[in-house]
Every structure is written in structure tokens, then in C-alpha cells.
Amino acid sequence: MLRFSTWKFFAIVAMTLAAVLIVAPSMLSASHYEQLKSRLPSWLVPPTIVLGLDLQGGSHVMLEVDQADLIATQVKNLRDDVRRILREEKVAITGGIGTTARGVQVRVADEADREKILPKLRQLRNSFSSALMGGPSPLDVETSPDGVIRVTITDAGLTDKSRKAVEQSIEVIRRRVDALGTREPSIQRQGDDRVLVQVPGLQDPETLKEILGKTAKLEFRLVAEPGQNPSETEELDQVEQEGKIAVEKQVMVKGEDLTDAQPGFDQQRSGEPVVNFRFNIRGAQAFGEVTSKNVGRLFAIVLDNKVISAPRILTPITGGSGQISGRFTVEQANNLSILLRAGALPAKLNIVEERTVGPGLGQDSIDAGKRAAYVGAGLVVVYMLVTYGVFGVFANLALFVHIAFIFAGLVLLGSTLTLPGIAGIVLTIGMAVDSNVLIYERIREENHAGRSILASLDAGFTRAFATIVDSNVTMFVAAAILYFLGTGPVRGFAVSLALGILTTIVTAVTMTRMMIAVWYHYARPTKLPI
Amino acid sequence: MKLLRLAPENTKFPFMRFRRVSYPFSALLSLIAVALFVFKGMNFGIDFAGGTVIELRAKSGAAEVGTLRTLGESLHLGDIEVQAFGNPADATLRFGLQPGGDVAQQAAVERVRDAVGAYYDLRRVEVVGPRVSNELVQSGTLGVVLSIIAVLSYLWFRFEWQFAIGAVIATMHDLLLTVGFFSITQLEFNTTSIAAILTIVGYSLNETVVVLDRIRENMRKYKKMATAQMVDMSINAVLPRTIMTATTVMLALFALVAFGGQVIRSFSLAMIWGIFVATYSSIFICSPMLIYLGLRNEDADKAAMQKHETERKAETADSLRNEAAEGQAAAPTSSPAATEKTPAPARKAAGKRAKTRPA
Numbered sequence: 046m047l048r049f050s051t052w053k054f055f056a057i058v059a060m061t062l063a064a065v066l067i068v069a070p071s072m073l074s075a076s077h078y079e080q081l082k083s084r085l086p087s088w089l090v091p092p093t094i095v096l097g098l099d100l101q102g103g104s105h106v107m108l109e110v111d112q113a114d115l116i117a118t119q120v121k122n123l124r125d126d127v128r129r130i131l132r133e134e135k136v137a138i139t140g141g142i143g144t145t146a147r148g149v150q151v152r153v154a155d156e157a158d159r160e161k162i163l164p165k166l167r168q169l170r171n172s173f174s175s176a177l178m179g180g181p182s183p184l185d186v187e188t189s190p191d192g193v194i195r196v197t198i199t200d201a202g203l204t205d206k207s208r209k210a211v212e213q214s215i216e217v218i219r220r221r222v223d224a225l226g227t228r229e230p231s232i233q234r235q236g237d238d239r240v241l242v243q244v245p246g247l248q249d250p251e252t253l254k255e256i257l258g259k260t261a262k263l264e265f266r267l268v269a270e271p272g273q274n275p276s277e278t279e280e281l282d283q284v285e286q287e288g289k290i291a292v293e294k295q296v297m298v299k300g301e302d303l304t305d306a307q308p309g310f311d312q313q314r315s316g317e318p319v320v321n322f323r324f325n326i327r328g329a330q331a332f333g334e335v336t337s338k339n340v341g342r343l344f345a346i347v348l349d350n351k352v353i354s355a356p357r358i359l360t361p362i363t364g365g366s367g368q369i370s371g372r373f374t375v376e377q378a379n380n381l382s383i384l385l386r387a388g389a390l391p392a393k394l395n396i397v398e399e400r401t402v403g404p405g406l407g408q409d410s411i412d413a414g415k416r417a418a419y420v421g422a423g424l425v426v427v428y429m430l431v432t433y434g435v436f437g438v439f440a441n442l443a444l445f446v447h448i449a450f451i452f453a454g455l456v457l458l459g460s461t462l463t464l465p466g467i468a469g470i471v472l473t474i475g476m477a478v479d480s481n482v483l484i485y486e487r488i489r490e491e492n493h494a495g496r497s498i499l500a501s502l503d504a505g506f507t508r509a510f511a512t513i514v515d516s517n518v519t520m521f522v523a524a525a526i527l528y529f530l531g532t533g534p535v536r537g538f539a540v541s542l543a544l545g546i547l548t549t550i551v552t553a554v555t556m557t558r559m560m561i562a563v564w565y566h567y568a569r570p571t572k573l574p575i
Numbered sequence: 576m577k578l579l580r581l582a583p584e585n586t587k588f589p590f591m592r593f594r595r596v597s598y599p600f601s602a603l604l605s606l607i608a609v610a611l612f613v614f615k616g617m618n619f620g621i622d623f624a625g626g627t628v629i630e631l632r633a634k635s636g637a638a639e640v641g642t643l644r645t646l647g648e649s650l651h652l653g654d655i656e657v658q659a660f661g662n663p664a665d666a667t668l669r670f671g672l673q674p675g676g677d678v679a680q681q682a683a684v685e686r687v688r689d690a691v692g693a694y695y696d697l698r699r700v701e702v703v704g705p706r707v708s709n710e711l712v713q714s715g716t717l718g719v720v721l722s723i724i725a726v727l728s729y730l731w732f733r734f735e736w737q738f739a740i741g742a743v744i745a746t747m748h749d750l751l752l753t754v755g756f757f758s759i760t761q762l763e764f765n766t767t768s769i770a771a772i773l774t775i776v777g778y779s780l781n782e783t784v785v786v787l788d789r790i791r792e793n794m795r796k797y798k799k800m801a802t803a804q805m806v807d808m809s810i811n812a813v814l815p816r817t818i819m820t821a822t823t824v825m826l827a828l829f830a831l832v833a834f835g836g837q838v839i840r841s842f843s844l845a846m847i848w849g850i851f852v853a854t855y856s857s858i859f860i861c862s863p864m865l866i867y868l869g870l871r872n873e874d875a876d877k878a879a880m881q882k883h884e885t886e887r888k889a890e891t892a893d894s895l896r897n898e899a900a901e902g903q904a905a906a907p908t909s910s911p912a913a914t915e916k917t918p919a920p921a922r923k924a925a926g927k928r929a930k931t932r933p934a
Contacts, residue, residue, distance in 0.1 A: 398707045414836070432579050483816055489815075490812060520781055530721070539770070
């Protein structure tokens with residue numbers, strides 16, 4: 046009991062000092078922290094504790110790929126591909142290209158024609174998805190005896206598209222969120238079809254949702270002429286006016302061929318806010334070609350399947366730039382240009398979960414958490430003191446180090462402190478003394494059974510240790526599972542609970558033992574003080 | 576300095592005798608808890624039920640709950656719940672899932688924002704769509720089940736199987752009563768509540784382990800003592816620690832309830848209840864289970880029984896002559912006469928043996 050190796054003593058003292066040094070900067074105000082950082086070399090100043098969104102305010106938005114929309118887009122692309130093949134092979138079909146729930150179908154009456162296009166259709170598999178080489182086919186191509194060929198997207202093909210859509214979306218979303226000028230946004234994929242966006246300290250969460258919720262799929266299409274084949278056109282809503290307008294399904298130029306988009310004002314007419322854009326070479330060529338062939342016709346600017354405006358093609362537009370007008374406000378023009386610059390999302394994303402905390406509420410939560418922690422710790426400290434006297438002082442010192450260790454652990458792991466996390470720390474304050482209580486009660490018991498003070502101290506520590514390990518392991522397992530299955534704030538709780546359990550072993554057992562050993566050495570008590 | 580002692584010293588409560596009361600009592604409470612869960616149900620928060628919570632603070636003056644309620648109802652968002660709490664300027668609005676999938680939920684928030692935005696700041700907005708809430712239910716349930724399995728496997732590995740069974744039953748008991756607590760108080764049940772439940776499970780096992788550890792130690796020390804007596808002795812020995820720890824944790828929790836704010840209040844209240852239940856079940860549910868399951872002390876019990884039997888036979892023989900002796904035949908098996916205390920030197924030796932533990 047009294048023998049305590051010197052290295053152990055110094056190891057504990059060093060650990061305590063390190064913990065205090067690691068935590069200290071987090072306790073400083075933001076301005077003092079910056080000062081400290083500017084004066085010392087950066088590797089010397091540890092980072093501060095990261096506060097969760099519930100404490101510093103911010104937005105947590107979970108987006109999910111809209112499956113219905115994804116299927117619709119893929120079917121549309123498939124339809125364009127099939128149309129291209131039919132045209133290239135000069136194959137005549139009976140009726141138009143029909144769509145099914147998950148694919149397209151065409152009726153080719155002539156068998157030779159069928160044989161000609163079938164290999165081409167099967168080849169679509171390769172371009173449809175490259176990641177699935179050797180895996181399950183993303184497309185099914187089947188023919189029925191009456192000459193109908195069906196091309197269907199399989200589940201595997203859809204999952205693959207969904208996963209790809211998420212990957213591309215993350216890039217697009219990052220560009221969009223960065224345009225808002227927020228600090229340290231976190232954008233992560235979740236599962237096969239979700240993206241989690243977390244933006245701390247946002248003053249205006251509405252704009253975030255505004256720019257996250259839009260697909261921003263821009264298309265230039267010709268407005269249908271009377272008498273055009275109805276299967277080649279569709280009716281779309283208009284933004285400016287009531288009622289629908291029929292446009293061709295065929296897309297002239299897509300938004301992905303834009304190189305730039307900037308908000309501006311209409312120079313010639315009203316001076317209303319507009320968005321000026323520039324095409325890349327491919328876009329400029331295609332746009333020039335279509336406008337040269339269709340002078341006098343109307344073309345529609347379609348954003349997310351709504352017609353923003355439908356101006357008339359007066360002269361061929363070959364310069365590769367243009368402007369979108371649509372009775373915008375300045376803010377709308379600004380947001381639209383952000384969206385066009387960042388590019389379109391490959392699929393529509395829906396907000397399936399949103400948690401937004403204003404900065405004021407976050408500060409209130411921090412204050413409440415602090416108050417609860419001070420009061421809780423204060424009560425426990427006083428209680429230990431009146432129950433165990435000088436041993437209570439040791440337990441309290443150990444408790445102080447224990448809390449320092451938890452915070453140091455949070456800094457080192459870079460994990461976030463959430464409100465439930467604070468609750469977890471307050472709870473471990475109560476739990477940490479459990480180990481001390483186990484030891485002290487055992488010491489008393491052994492002493493009452495007639496052992497000498499030294500023997501009681503020794504027996505108390507050795508016997509209680511096994512129990513402490515067993516009980517802490519069970520608690521730790523619960524915390525670990527909570528961490529792996531929990532989300533957001535609950536995870537924060539699991540982390541502080543788990544850290545608290547680990548540090549308990551060091552502080553409540555080893556440290557207290559050391560303090561009692563030193564105390565015994567100098568005080569030479571004749572009677573156990575508890 | 577005179578130190579404070581809340582726990583009485585050297586108690587000799589015959590805890591095991593209460594098992595005939597505690598088992599039916601707990602069974603009844605568990606049944607009530609299940610019935611409450613089935614018939615009254617839980618106040619599921621938006622995490623599990625889906626829906627929207629909006630926390631408002633009036634830009635000036637106090638929040639007008641009545642006005643908010645009428646306003647809320649005029650938006651046709653189904654059942655809308657308006658509550659004032661804490662600061663008089665604060666109020667929360669809560670409404671369920673809107674028909675029309677994820678898009679409809681966001682549209683509903685927009686309508687509320689438009690309606691109240693001029694007079695109130697939206698301090699917190701939480702929207703959980705139908706699919707996410709289903710997943711949270713699944714992962715929550717999975718978490719509770721998995722952690723119980725994991726912890727029990729550890730107990731199985733560290734202790735005899737009887738201990739693990741006893742711990743399972745005690746944990747289930749605590750779980751049921753906590754669910755019952757949520758149902759009867761109608762405290763909001765959300766992901767934080769799952770954290771509370773898992774912490775209660777952890778604490779309950781912690782309590783159980785402390786008692787079981789002492790039982791195991793004493794089991795080796797007092798090989799010839801009847802199980803019930805040995806269990807009683809062990810519980811009495813750890814009783815001061817049980818009371819001390821429960822009190823300190825309670826102090827911390829009361830601080831959380833009083834000062835921790837709205838968000839973690841239901842968590843803290845559930846924890847307080849959980850500490851009560853866990854302490855009770857470790858003593859009155861888990862420990863008696865060891866007697867029912869016939870712990871290692873079978874031999875000692877048998878010896879005690881036999882000894883008692885012979886005594887009884889002798890007594891019966893006596894009673895042939897003396898009819899009044901019949902009542903004594905019903906003496907409990909763990910009567911002190913049937914057991915012997917290990918002499919002190921042997922006890923020390925046993926104590927040393929107990930130190931070498933199985934890996």
C-alpha cells in the first residue's frame with residue numbers, strides 16, 4: 046500500500062498537468078484564445094472543444110434522393126438513348142417510344158430491324174453504369190413475340206444510380222454551401238441515398254434550405270408547335286403565368302453546359318434583375334445550331350421542370366452567352382446564379398430531417414448546462430466531504446482531475462460536446478465517486494472486522510478493484526453501443542459517458558490510492574478517519 | 576470532525592425473506608407497466624412519431640399561448656400542441672406528420688413561419704419525416720436489445736450462469752418499469768430517452784454486479800452457509816455503498832432537473848426513477864433469483880436440509896408424546912441452527928483464495 050513506485054507517481058502528476066494544459070485554452074474566451082494562438086507556435090496551442098449544433102446553434106439537414114424523380118430522370122435519359130439508336134440505325138417503329146414504370150418500350154414490326162437494334166440496346170448497359178462490370182446487369186432488355194422491345198432499369202441499376210447521385214450531390218452541395226460563406230460546414234454521405242449537411246452557427250437557416258432544396262436543373266427546349274406529335278411534347282407549369290405550356294421533350298442545351306452565371310440587370314428593357322450566363326463550346330455550338338434552324342419559334346427556359354420564360358428566337362444566338370429573365374427579385378437572381386454556378390443536382394433531393402437551433406438558444410443551453418454542472422458537482426463535493434472527511438478531500442481532488450481528463454479526452458478526440466454530453470458528464474460526476482465509495486466502504490468494513498489500518502487500506506483497494514472493473518465494463522459496453530447506434534446529440538452523451546468511465550479507473554483508484562499512501566506516510570494515523 | 580452516515584452500520588436485514596412479497600409485487604408492477612404501454616401508450620416525440628417541433632420566443636412581451644393555438648388551428652396542420660415553458664416569452668408548437676411525404680413537412684413549417692414570423696423568433700425547428708422516424712425507432716430498439724445482450728454476455732463470461740440469469744431478469748424488470756414510468760407520466764419519449772434507458776440498464780447492471788461480486792466472494796468464503804443467509808449477509812455488507820452511491824448520483828441528477836433546462840429534463844427525471852428501480856431490483860429481484868436457481872451452495876443447502884430433517888424427525892418423534900411441538904416443524908430451512916459459521920482462521924485462508932480469481 047505504501048510502496049508506490051516513483052515513476053507511477055510522476056506519470057500521474059504529468060498526466061494531470063497535461064490534461065489541465067489541454068483543457069485550459071477551451072476555457073478561455075474566444076478573443077483570449079486568438080491572442081494565445083498568435084503569441085505561441087500553433088502546434089503548442091491545442092484546439093478548443095468543438096460544440097455540437099445544439100450548443101452553438103446551426104442547422105442539421107438530412108437530404109434523401111427522391112426515388113420517383115430519380116427513376117423519371119433515368120427513364121427520360123434511356124428514352125433519349127433509344128431514340129438516338131433508332132435514328133442512327135434508321136429503324137421505323139409503330140407508334141412512339143412508350144414509357145413503362147421503370148423503362149421504355151418500342152414496337153418494331155420488322156424482325157430484321159429488331160435484330161439490328163437489339164445488340165445496340167444491350168450495349169446501353171455498359172454506358173448506363175460502369176461500376177457494375179461483372180455485377181448484376183443495370184438494364185434488362187426483353188422482346189415479346191408481338192415485336193415489342195422493353196428496356197427496364199433493374200434494382201441494381203437504380204441503387205447504383207442513387208449512390209452516384211449522392212456522390213455527385215455532395216460536390217454540388219459543397220459548392221452551394223461554400224457560396225453562403227459559412228464556416229466549417231460538414232457534408233457527408235449517409236447510406237446509399239442520403240446526404241447529411243451540418244452547418245454550424247448559421248444566422249439564416251432559411252437560405253440554406255432554399256439552396257439545398259432546389260435541384261437547379263436548367264434546360265433550354267423548344268416550345269411545341271401546333272400539330273406536333275403529342276408523344277414528343279409535354280405540358281409544363283409556368284413560373285410567371287398561370288396555366289401550362291407545351292414544350293418539346295427533346296432538350297436543346299442543358300445547364301451542365303454553362304460555364305458561368307452571374308446576377309445582373311437587364312440593360313435594354315426594364316432594368317429588372319436577370320441572370321447572365323455563358324455556355325461552354327459544346328453548349329454554344331448546340332445552342333447556335335438550334336437557334337439558327339428555328340428562327341421565329343419560341344424557346345423555353347426550364348428550371349426544375351417549370352418554365353421560367355419563353356422568349357422568341359429573333360436571330361441565331363451563336364455568341365455562346367445569354368440572359369435569363371423571369372421577373373426576379375434581386376435575391377432570387379442572386380440565388381439562381383449561385384445554383385447555376387454550383388451546377389444541378391443529379392437528382393431531386395428531399396429534406397427528410399431538419400434540426401435547426403438558433404444561436405440564442407444554443408447559448409441558453411450552454412448556460413443551463415454549466416449551471417447544472419456547477420450545482421451538481423458542488424453538491425457531490427460537499428456530500429463526499431461531510432461523509433468521508435479527509436478521504437473525501439482525496440475523492441474530490443480525484444473528481445476534479447477526472448473532469449479535466451474528460452474534457453482533455455474530448456479535445457484530443459475532437460469529438461463534439463452536446464447538451465446530452467454535458468448531462469453525461471454531470472452523470473459521471475455522480476458515478477465517478479462510486480468507485481471511491483466502493484473502496485472507502487470496503488476499508489471501513491475491513492477495519493471493523495478487526496484489521497489494522499494499513500491492512501484495511503490495502504484490502505479495501507485490492508478487493509474493491511475487481512468490483513470496480515466489472516461494474517465499469519458493463520457501463521462501458523452500454524455506452525459503446527449507444528455510440529455506434531446513436532445519432533448526433535446522443536452520441537455526444539455516449540462519448541462523455543465512455544470517457545468518464547475510462548478516466549474513473551485512473552483517478553478514483555490509482556490517484557486516490559496514491560494520495561492516501563502519501564497521507565498515511567506523513568500523518569501516521571492511529572485511527573481510521575472514516 | 577463527526578462524519579455524516581446516512582447508511583446504518585452492520586445491518587442484518589433479512590432481505591431474502593421479502594422475496595415472497597417482492598416477486599409478486601414486481602410482477603404486478605411489470606404487468607401494470609405493460610398494460611400502460613399497450614393501452615395508454617407513450618408520448619412519442621417527433622424522433623419516433625415523426626412531425627415538427629418549433630420553439631418560439633416572442634420578439635417582445637410574453638408568448639400568447641391562446642393566440643398561438645388559434646393561429647395554429649387555422650393553419651389546418653392536424654393536432655397542434657402549444658405549450659408554454661420556462662421563460663414567459665417562450666412557447667413550443669408541435670404537430671404531427673402531414674400527409675404528403677417529406678415535402679409536405681417542409682411546406683407546413685413554411686406556413687407556420689409565415690404565420691408567426693412577424694411576432695416570434697423561431698429558435699429551434701426540428702422536422703423528422705416519416706421514413707427517418709421509422710429508422711430511429713428501429714435503431715433505438717436495436718440499441719437497447721444489443722446492449723443488453725452484450726452486457727449479459729460479459730456477465731456470463733465473468734460469473735456463473737445463475738448470476739447472468741438473475742441479472743437479465745432484474746434488467747428486464749427495470750426496463751419494463753421505466754417504460755411504465757414514461758407511459759404514466761407521459762414524458763416525451765425520444766432518442767434522448769433511449770439514452771436514459773441505456774444508462775439505466777448500465778446503472779442497474781452496475782448495482783447488480785456490485786452485489787453479485789460480494790455474493791461470489793462470500794460464496795467462496797462461507798462454503799457451508801445456506802444460500803439465503805449468505806446472500807443476505809452480502810447485501811448487508813454492500814448496503815452502505817449502495818445508499819452512498821445512489822445518493823450522490825441523485826444529487827447530480829437533481830441538479831440536472833433543476834438547472835439543466837428543458838431538453839434534458841425528461842432524461843433526468845427518467846434517470847432518477849431508474850436509480851430507484853435499479854437499486855431495488857439488484858437487492859430484491861436479482862439476488863433471490865440465485866436461491867431459486869440453486870447456486871453452487873447446493874451441497875451446503877442439502878447438508879443444512881438433512882441436518883434439519885433429522886432434527887425434525889427427532890422433533891416429530893418427540894411430538895408423538897408432546898402434541899404441542901407440531902408448530903416447530905415449519906421452521907425455515909435457513910434457521911441458524913442448521914448452519915455453522917466458519918471459524919476465523921479458515922476465513923482468512925478463504926479470503927486469500929478468493930483473491931485468485933478465474934480469468
